Amino acid sequence: MKNRDFIITSLQPWDIEIGSTIKNTALEISKNNRVLYINTPMDYSTRLRGNKNKAWTRRMDVIKKQASPIRQINEHMWIADCPFCVLPVGGLPTTCLFDWINRINNRKIADYIRQITTQLNFNNYIHLIDTDIYRSQYLKEYLTPSLSIYYCRDFVIGESYWKKNGVRLEPLLAAKSDIVLANSTHFAERFRQYNRHTFSIETGVNLALYDGRKKWLIPEDIKPIPHPIIGYVGTVNSTRLDSDLLLQIAEERPVYSFVFTGPEDEVFSQHPIHRLPNVYFLGKKPVETLPAYINSYDVCINPQMVNDITNGNYPLKIDEYLAMGKPIVATSTHTMRDIFAAHTYLPANKDEYLQALDKALKEINDPIKKEERICFAETHSWGHSVQKIYNIIEQFQKKTL
Template sequence: MADFVVLATADWDHPLWTNKQHTAVSLAELGHRVLYVESLGLRPPRPGTADLPRILKRFRRLLRLPREVRPGLWVWSPPVIPGATRGRGLIVNKWLVQSGLKLVKRWLGFLKPLLWTYNPLTLAYLDISTFSGTVYHCVDSIQDQPGMPSARITAGERRLCEAVNVVFTTAPVLQQRLKPLNPHTLYFGNVADECHFRQASSASLSCPDALQAVPKPRMLFIGALDAYKLDLPLLEQLIRTTPQWSYVLVGPIGECDASTDLSAILALPNVHWPGIQPYRDLPAWLAHADVALLPLQLNDYTRQMFPMKFFEYLASGRPTVATAIPSLVPHREAALLCEPTVAAFKAAIHTALAGGGPSAAVGQARAAEHTYTKRTDRMLAVLQQLGLLRCNRPISGAGAEVASGLLISFLQRLTLQPLLLLECVRPGSGGRIAPWNTRLLERLVRRELNSRNWIAAVELYALLWQRHGTVAELHRLMFRRGAR
């Protein structure tokens, strides 16, 4: 099992969990040790007191050791100066993060962990060469969010993609944008905590107190109510023209967009805003709703996103009506997708209330295919194939033939350039302490490569991997910039 440092852009106890927390949990559940590093602050604090509680909470945790929140999963709040993202302030923050992380890794016994980062500005704070492998998990276009330093994030993300070993994206458009920067850019769409939200299909869940007085039929939205991604004009007009329906909006207002103004919508008599609800209670809200809504805009941000709540809605068994953004189109047989117009949404809701559209079983089956554990397992398989993560199960059968064929093809292509080979393949294993026969095997590998004995080289690599868990020389061949 491996050790992972997850560099997040959200605090662990944020009420709206996203990829960061769920991926950390799934890594731990798969048997790995995980250090979850809370947000370093991508944007400066907003004027006023909106960010004050979060800043005060961070200050209270500065001198604390990492806290174990689950078996094998620790959370650490790095000691950074809020808003210091340039000049001397950034220099101080970089020193604080690097020094603090070094001490925390030593305290936890993380000798050579892998870095799994969500922060596009990672290189401004960390020397990623100190990790045994690096992953950038790009889950949305952060630079298109309001208040973000867009140019700085875009430039930092480009540098990061060129430097890391692998880039995972959650939307096809993100993959298209980042793949020219790193050939190992792969698409893994967003998923859901399927078991948690499937509880909504159980008749045993009682109706939340705040929902009992709301007349049926109930249209439910769960998530951050932000103007930069939700189509608020569409939603307001839809609500005004359908007074016979109740609209329940669960979540914080202006979480990422301080300009969000819902006063006109909340003033309507058929709108109910219970605020933020505990994550554990969300299945009960869905269980007693009639339609789950996802009224998104079509803009640069939403074209590059995959809303997490989509599969959460499907897992609950609720009819789902959503804007047909690019990432959702492949799943149109599981939900009612429509253009962002009042007429289209109204027609889709009528269809859902009449029992038309995809069945609950179809939606739940689709959600069951897209869980955090399954996606994380597939991502780890990629890391194993690239030599970044030791495989605990030997590859056999057809898988072994494919792997050997790919490796032979790769070695042939790469070693046709003798000078490149001599430059890349050097004695040693990157400072890693290994038994004497490991170094001997590596020398034998280099000899076979120089002689172009591909089969023998592959067999020796397999021996190194199975006995010692090291393919350092192959790793250098695959990930040096010129080899890409």
Template sequence: MNNFSISSLKQLPIVMTSMSRWDGDFSSASWSLAKTFSRDQVVLYVDYPFTLLDYFRERKKKAIRLRKPALLWGKNNLKPLPEYGTYLYALTPPLMLPINWLPEGMIYGFLARWNDRRLAKSIKKGLKRLKLEDFIFFNSFNPLYLSQLPKNFKPRVIVYQSRDNIRALEPYLRKHGAGNEIKAIRNADISLATSRQLQEDLQILSKKNVAYFPNAADFNLFKSAYETKLSLPDDLQNIPSPIIGYTGNICHRQDYDLIAYICASNPEISLVLVGPRNHQGHTHIDLDKIPNLYFTGPKGIEQLPQYLAHFDLLILPFLCNEVTRSIYPLKINEYLASGKPIVATPFSEDIRSFYPLIRLENDPESFALAIKQELESDNPDKAEKRYVEASKNTWEGRVALFWKLLDQTFSL
């Protein structure tokens, strides 16, 4: 590893890849980091690539239609986003070959390298249009692409960040992603993990040092739920109080038996889930038949404080399993910034570290009872303590931590 000063690295653009797109249905750590970095340096945020198969399946969806010239002809593929960050740009790569269905071997390896060269070429063209050449490559949990860089793709620094236990996720991701993640860590100058369990697991698997780099929150955005009187969102107008809320992806992480029990044992409350519904295949419960369970659909991150401000209590009803034991949930600090009481299952070491600021209960009966007790016992002093804790976990603080970790790495 070459020795560079941190001050010189802070002048370089950051090329960030992830499995999230800048205009996705819910907030992501990679997008939040990109926005924060871009206040002081150029950030090229690379959309998660669409494959040829994605294009034909989803060509009528808005995300594809907006990107069609870039996907098919490489036109208008670089989009400045000054409304999100002073020096922030989104890059739409061209269509990739759908190869994840292939078994590990020569054919998969050959086509994966072809995809990587195509993606790297697109990134280099984007940098050239900005009259930039040298860069930091920050792979924020996208091990399906560029886990091993093409020879002519030479960043000054290579960063890999893991944000989830890919070995416990759906078969599509772990099929090639699990092995590629270990390659990415071994090829990186510095590797980061967002949870203690993930850090420990990846160090054992890769036999390399992995730094702890937890998630945070856009405190300046979410504190408005605590500090300001925000208007009631239209889709909460006819929902009776008290309102229990959840924000985020509604997916494989949730305990749907617990959600159903909460609603059945607390018929006087309304449970509102804010986020995209991706629960199909993860529960046999017909959630739409639960009378006091409501869905708002996905909301932009800028809208979430308005919802948190009008929720009486917030929940994290996650399963306790191999997937969730490696999670430092992005939303915990968003929740805390609102000052509202929080009840969660004790799914990971990281979530347990927030006790006693939040209530932790494992079984449905205790969880449902905790909701009642926390609603009754909440007070301004408790709310302020939650708010203050969130103020310590900001993306600005995480960016400062990143440069500190990088400095330590280059000083070794």
């Protein structure tokens, strides 16, 4: 697909400081099409809380007219920051009041999008909604795009903020969209009851960054840590990672070093696992340095809890681990079994984890297995992922002509 216009509305601001499926998807689309990425506006309560991260600071600069609301990222892609705040809806007491205020917010966002599309001369555009259940709920009605796509890549309605109204509104958004995309067969099964034009797609990995055939320098803070190193890269989140399981494993394998590279949430930072001498928390690192950390690990892990949030989620880090050629031990979830079973160990409890780690360590010097993992990761490039989206769009349009 070439020379089309795409508008993307997403929960994730462009300036988020971690790897992002939707950002990589947008950049891939922009290689052959024009893309306008709308940074979702902050609400007044978020403004008052003052998160002060990079995304918050950027949006505040735009609101205060200290920065232009439009940035051109490459020849075919623009980022638009909303120069206003919207009304907070999360704590509203009734459904009627929520829907009324949410419509006001949607109309304000739609008016701004129309202003920018006129300025950039976007026409006949495809609107891709990235899990933006509230602030994109009525945009199909207000913007009338040529095609409306809802893309679910996480079980956000399992989070407390979304449970009250997201459970009600996500099916409505899926039903009114022309196409629904899901990044796992598990999610796709759920959405087909609302929209028969539902398709599962696999996300991708930045193969230019995560290059397992390249020689990488060992990060300075890794050098003092004894091998074997069992490593994790990503947000250390207590709602997704099984901290108690990790504690038990680390206690039973004291000669293994367990290394976590990424920011911790408050609950995890207080966990007793911090008292173990063979566990290391290295904190948040720039994205471009993460391959060097993965390369320094002997075995990579993704010790998730199994719940509604994690079971169907597509863990992008698994593709990153594979692209670096590393043995992997990850909790057995629907998506892991469905996509990654041939190239990972998938334990379901502590004893299976211990056995899997022991087996995986025996593969660290196996060049054949390393190359197999890298080759499999290459089938999950962003180019392949976006081509699947193009194919789905083209097939849908042929059927509806």
